[in-house]
Amino acid sequence: MESSLVGSATAASLCATAAATRRSAGSRGGARFLSCSCSSRDDPAARGWPVSTSSVGRRLRSVAPGRSLGGSSPQLAGVNGWNGNGSDRRWMALGDSFVLEAREDEYGGMLVDADRLPPDTAAFARSLALSLAYWKSARKKGVWLKLPLDRSEYVPLAVKEGFKYHHAEESYVMLTYWIPDEPCMLPANASHQVGVGGFVINDQMEVLVVQEKYTASTLLGAWKLPTGFILASEEIYTGAVREVKEETGIDTEFVELISFRHAHNVAFQKSDLFFICMLRPLSDGIMVDDVEIQAAKWMPLAEFVEQPFIQEDDMFRKITDIFVQRLHRRYCGLAASRVTSRFDGGTSTLYFNVADQPGDVGCDAA
Amino acid sequence: MESSLVGSATAASLCATAAATRRSAGSRGGARFLSCSCSSRDDPAARGWPVSTSSVGRRLRSVAPGRSLGGSSPQLAGVNGWNGNGSDRRWMALGDSFVLEAREDEYGGMLVDADRLPPDTAAFARSLALSLAYWKSARKKGVWLKLPLDRSEYVPLAVKEGFKYHHAEESYVMLTYWIPDEPCMLPANASHQVGVGGFVINDQMEVLVVQEKYTASTLLGAWKLPTGFILASEEIYTGAVREVKEETGIDTEFVELISFRHAHNVAFQKSDLFFICMLRPLSDGIMVDDVEIQAAKWMPLAEFVEQPFIQEDDMFRKITDIFVQRLHRRYCGLAASRVTSRFDGGTSTLYFNVADQPGDVGCDAA
Numbered sequence: 001m002e003s004s005l006v007g008s009a010t011a012a013s014l015c016a017t018a019a020a021t022r023r024s025a026g027s028r029g030g031a032r033f034l035s036c037s038c039s040s041r042d043d044p045a046a047r048g049w050p051v052s053t054s055s056v057g058r059r060l061r062s063v064a065p066g067r068s069l070g071g072s073s074p075q076l077a078g079v080n081g082w083n084g085n086g087s088d089r090r091w092m093a094l095g096d097s098f099v100l101e102a103r104e105d106e107y108g109g110m111l112v113d114a115d116r117l118p119p120d121t122a123a124f125a126r127s128l129a130l131s132l133a134y135w136k137s138a139r140k141k142g143v144w145l146k147l148p149l150d151r152s153e154y155v156p157l158a159v160k161e162g163f164k165y166h167h168a169e170e171s172y173v174m175l176t177y178w179i180p181d182e183p184c185m186l187p188a189n190a191s192h193q194v195g196v197g198g199f200v201i202n203d204q205m206e207v208l209v210v211q212e213k214y215t216a217s218t219l220l221g222a223w224k225l226p227t228g229f230i231l232a233s234e235e236i237y238t239g240a241v242r243e244v245k246e247e248t249g250i251d252t253e254f255v256e257l258i259s260f261r262h263a264h265n266v267a268f269q270k271s272d273l274f275f276i277c278m279l280r281p282l283s284d285g286i287m288v289d290d291v292e293i294q295a296a297k298w299m300p301l302a303e304f305v306e307q308p309f310i311q312e313d314d315m316f317r318k319i320t321d322i323f324v325q326r327l328h329r330r331y332c333g334l335a336a337s338r339v340t341s342r343f344d345g346g347t348s349t350l351y352f353n354v355a356d357q358p359g360d361v362g363c364d365a366a
Numbered sequence: 367m368e369s370s371l372v373g374s375a376t377a378a379s380l381c382a383t384a385a386a387t388r389r390s391a392g393s394r395g396g397a398r399f400l401s402c403s404c405s406s407r408d409d410p411a412a413r414g415w416p417v418s419t420s421s422v423g424r425r426l427r428s429v430a431p432g433r434s435l436g437g438s439s440p441q442l443a444g445v446n447g448w449n450g451n452g453s454d455r456r457w458m459a460l461g462d463s464f465v466l467e468a469r470e471d472e473y474g475g476m477l478v479d480a481d482r483l484p485p486d487t488a489a490f491a492r493s494l495a496l497s498l499a500y501w502k503s504a505r506k507k508g509v510w511l512k513l514p515l516d517r518s519e520y521v522p523l524a525v526k527e528g529f530k531y532h533h534a535e536e537s538y539v540m541l542t543y544w545i546p547d548e549p550c551m552l553p554a555n556a557s558h559q560v561g562v563g564g565f566v567i568n569d570q571m572e573v574l575v576v577q578e579k580y581t582a583s584t585l586l587g588a589w590k591l592p593t594g595f596i597l598a599s600e601e602i603y604t605g606a607v608r609e610v611k612e613e614t615g616i617d618t619e620f621v622e623l624i625s626f627r628h629a630h631n632v633a634f635q636k637s638d639l640f641f642i643c644m645l646r647p648l649s650d651g652i653m654v655d656d657v658e659i660q661a662a663k664w665m666p667l668a669e670f671v672e673q674p675f676i677q678e679d680d681m682f683r684k685i686t687d688i689f690v691q692r693l694h695r696r697y698c699g700l701a702a703s704r705v706t707s708r709f710d711g712g713t714s715t716l717y718f719n720v721a722d723q724p725g726d727v728g729c730d731a732a
Contacts, residue, residue, distance in 0.1 A: 107580060152525040155539075159518040165534035167634060169555065173521075173531050173539055174634070189535065190556040190636045191598060214473060218709060232557060233630040233637060259700070263714035264599040268533060268540070270556040271599060273639065315705035315716060322718055332698070332719055334625070341681040343584060348629035350681060352688055353698055353719065 100131040108141035109186075114148055114172070125157045132161060136179055142186045143177040193267065195274040196236055197227040198244040199323055200252055202281050206298035210247055213294045222309040223299055225276070235349055237336050240277035248296040249287025252279035256333035257351055259322055261315070276319065278326060278333060301327070466497040474507035475552075480514055480538070491523045498527060502545055508552045509543040559633065561640040562602055563593040564610040565689055566618055568647050572664035576613055579660045588675040589665055591642075601715055603702050606643035614662040615653025618645035622699035623717055625688055627681070642685065644692060644699060667693070 101113040112131075118124040128145075135143060145163060147154050149171050163175035167189040178184040200208035209223035226247040230239030237254035244252050255278040266272040288296045305324070310316040325331035334351040341348065467479040478497075484490040494511075501509060511529055513520050515537050529541040533555040544550040566574035575589035592613040596605030603620035610618050621644040632638040654662045671690070676682040691697035700717040707714065 149525060149530060152522040155521045156519040159515060164515060164536045165539050166536070167555075168531035168534035168539055169635075170530045170532070173534055187633060188559070188595065188598075189533075190559050190634070191596075192558040192560050192639070193554070193556050194558050194637075194639070216709060229554060230557075232554075232635075236628060259716060259718035261705075261714050261716050262602060263710060263712075266710070267553060268556070269535075269598070271560075273558070273560070313707050313709070315707040315714070318703070318705055318716060318718075334700075334719075337684070339627075339681040339684055341679050343582060343679070344629060344632070346629075348627050348681070350625060350627050350684060352625035352684075353700075 098127050098130070099134050100127050102131070102143075104140070107185075108139070109144060110135055110140050110142070111144045112146065114146040114151075117147075117151060117154070121153055121157060124154050128158060128161055132177065139179075141178070141180055142184075143179065145175045145177070146172050147175065148172045190270075192271045192273050194230050194236070194239075195227060195272060196230055196240040196243060197225045197274065197276045198240045198252065198279045199225055199258060199276060200244060200250065200279045200281050201301065201323075201327065202284065202298060204298075205301045205327075207301055207304045208244065208248055208250055208281065208286075208296070209299045209304060210288075210296040211294040213292060219309060222307060223297070223304065224309075226296075227274075235336070236275045236351075237277060237349075240275070240279060244279060247289050247293050249283075249285065249289075251282040253282060254278075254336065255280050256335055258326060258331075258333040259319065278323075464493050464496070465500050466493050468497070468509075470506070473551075474505070475510060476501055476506050476508070477510045478512065480512040480517075483513075483517060483520070487519055487523060490520050494524060494527055498543065498545075505545075507544070507546055508550075509545070511541045511543070512538050513541065514538045556636075558637045558639050560596050560602070560605075561593060561638060562596055562606040562609060563591045563640065563642045564606045564618065564645045565591055565624060565642060566610060566616060566645045566647050567667065567689075567693065568650065568664060570664075571667045571693075573667055573670045574610065574614055574616055574647065574652075574662070575665045575670060576654075576662040577660040579658060585675060588673060589663070589670065590675075592662075593640075601702070602641045602717075603643060603715075606641070606645060610645060613655050613659050615649075615651065615655075617648040619648060620702065621646050622701055624692060624697075624699040625685065644689075 098118070100118075101116045102110040103113070104110055118127045132143070143163075144166075145158055147158065152173075155173060155175070158175050161177070163177045166174045166176040166186070168174065176186055178186060198208070202208075208226065210226050211221070211223060212219075215222070226244045228239070228243035228246070230236060231242075234242075236257065241252050241254060244250055258276045258278050260273060260275040262271065262273055264271045284298070286296050286298070288294075301324075304310075305320050310320050322331055326333065332353055334353055337350050337352070338347050339350045340346070464484070466484070467482045468476040469479070470476055476497075484493045498509070509529075510532075511524055513524065518539075521539060521541070524541050527543070529543045532540045532542045532552070534540065542552055544552060564574070568574075574592065576592050577587070577589060578585070581588070592610045594605070594609035594612070596602060597608075600608075602623065607618050607620060610616055624642045624644050626639060626641040629638045629640070650664070652662050652664070654660075667690075670676075671686050676686050688697055692699065698719055700719055703716050703718070704713050705716045706712070
């Protein structure tokens with residue numbers, strides 16, 4: 001799917017990388033330094049560094065014994081069996097160094113198997129240099145090196161070889177190395193954080209509002225909508241309902257997406273997408289989350305709209321105008337619809353105008 | 367702004383962190399390990415590790431000489447001047463170790479100054495242990511440690527002290543340490559990548575389509591919309607126009623946002639937001655980008671819609687139905703409007719339904 005909707009070589013490569021990453025996560029033993037077709041997963045002679053870090057790697061064949069690798073220079077280009085054409089089914093070794101186990105994606109990318117790294121820094125340094133030399137000679141393109149937190153001592157060794165950081169999560173850092181003498185085509189790191197806000201209004205035309213414990217001085221005393229960040233892999237409409245529940249104790253259901261805002265350089269120079277959802281209240285007893293929230297209440301719409309932080313602010317005034325138009329049924333937001341696609345083999349959520357679904361959500365702008 | 371729209375302590379902390387990060391980027395000399403009010407930026411006695419890594423740090427005062435630090439245990443709690451109440455205007459030192467220079471944000475977070483790290487691994491290890499002990503005794507909360515690529519040898523030392531990865535960009539990795547014995551409130555890393563697609567249709571009801579060089583096998587031969595990822599800090603509507611221009615050479619202008627898709631676990635377990643924009647062509651001479659694109663052409667709408675990869679796919683069929691409804695003016699997408707807000711001191715883009723702007727874009731669903 002990714003490679004169909006979000007095209008371009010970058011996205012295609014990213015798609016393949018992601019697929020390979022998922023494969024890698026699901027399989028420990030089958031990784032090979034050439035494409036999967038090169039050796040049987042059960043061929044004992046095709047096993048490199050054992051998963052156990054206590055044992056030493058087996059030497060199956062020594063190539064050009066005594067040859068110095070000289071860091072990562074491609075001195076091995078042209079050596080028999082090192083042409084990277086996929087015909088070589090033997091493990092490559094030099095002295096007691098092995099080419100790192102890695103999968104190859106459809107775009108010449110090599111994904112090093114993080115579960116089968118060499119057992120110590122010396123072995124890792126030797127194998128990394130050998131691997132880069134081999135991959136260069138085999139005309140590979142990008143190298144993906146995922147180093148778990150407990151292998152952090154390998155990070156400076158990879159940087160010394162010319163790797164750069166790509167992204168990191170709590171438990172690992174991903175480094176990359178672009179081999180060709182042409183612009184790097186590796187996909188970028190995640191660029192956005194996603195926030196949600198809940199516009200909850202009851203039959204008495206009262207808006208559910210909160211005062212936050214930690215807030216900008218310009219917002220002291222302001223009664224605002226419940227807001228927060230969506231969780232990993234969480235839907236926008238689910239996140240809005242969850243945040244409202246967490247901050248105020250009110251149960252709600254998603255009605256429609258009213259609008260969204262795109263801002264840049266918000267945190268760590270990343271961008272921010274903030275989605276405002278209209279939610280229908282299913283309960284009215286407020287229970288404040290005293291970790292984040294100072295107070296919460298139902299506030300008459302007119303009183304909410306008249307607050308200085310809204311009236312004196314271009315953006316907040318515009319957003320509030322949209323709320324009012326929506327309540328007067330002169331505005332339609334977006335519905336969320338689950339769709340399946342064979343291109344990612346899964347389901348995703350499509351957001352589109354509900355004007356073609358009159359009555360469904362009380363919007364009759366159409 | 368962030369702390370007003372996207373509320374919650376997390377967002378507030380993130381906002382402050384981002385602000386502090388921006389301040390840090392803009393200023394080298396003023397950083398202090400207590401809040402900015404603690405010492406004059408020009409007080410020479412308040413300078414810790416010099417920017418130059420060749421010189422050694424100055425010792426201004428030795429606290430509890432000979433006292434063993436014992437890793438990061440808070441043995442310094444209660445020592446005169448170490449109560450973190452902001453009253454201590456002296457630099458803290460033990461032997462030749464200094465507390466790392468850091469800024470404090472409004473939420474008890476300490477942001478270590480990446481420009482003024484100790485000159486070598488031994489000094490960094492000692493200062494990091496001393497700093498953690500001090501910050502714990504001073505009841506700080508989160509510690510932000512940004513290590514540039516050329517300081518990668520410090521990464522394992524930080525991990526040994528209990529730091530975890532937070533995020534990374536090509537030139538640095540950010541590590542964090544959460545001190546309190548309560549759930550971590552540090553803001554999360556960026557969670558999403560953002561893609562765009564351009565639906566360009568001319569007066570002859572022909573759609574601008576491309577065939578990609580690198581694509582999933584299921585899409586071989588498919589004629590699809592020009593797509594790609596937006597660049598850092600790029601607007602969605604700008605990215606769509608740019609991608610169409612890059613892939614096909616066609617100049618366009620943004621009409622409206624038709625719909626968007628939200629998918630998860632796309633790459634590196636991150637999520638993906640894909641925005642489909644309707645664009646008005648301003649030229650018709652196609653010039654193909656031969657790096658990513660195999661071919662591009664104007665294709666009759668009916669022929670585009672009838673393609674198997676669309677008709678046989680739930681999601682693509684739905685998206686195409688929306689295109690057709692839009693062309694028959696039975697659908698309204700979202701307009702992009704630049705808005706300013708005093709809460710982030712800048713402008714951002716708000717996307718909302720254009721049904722309240724009849725005629726503006728030829729949509730009269732309202």
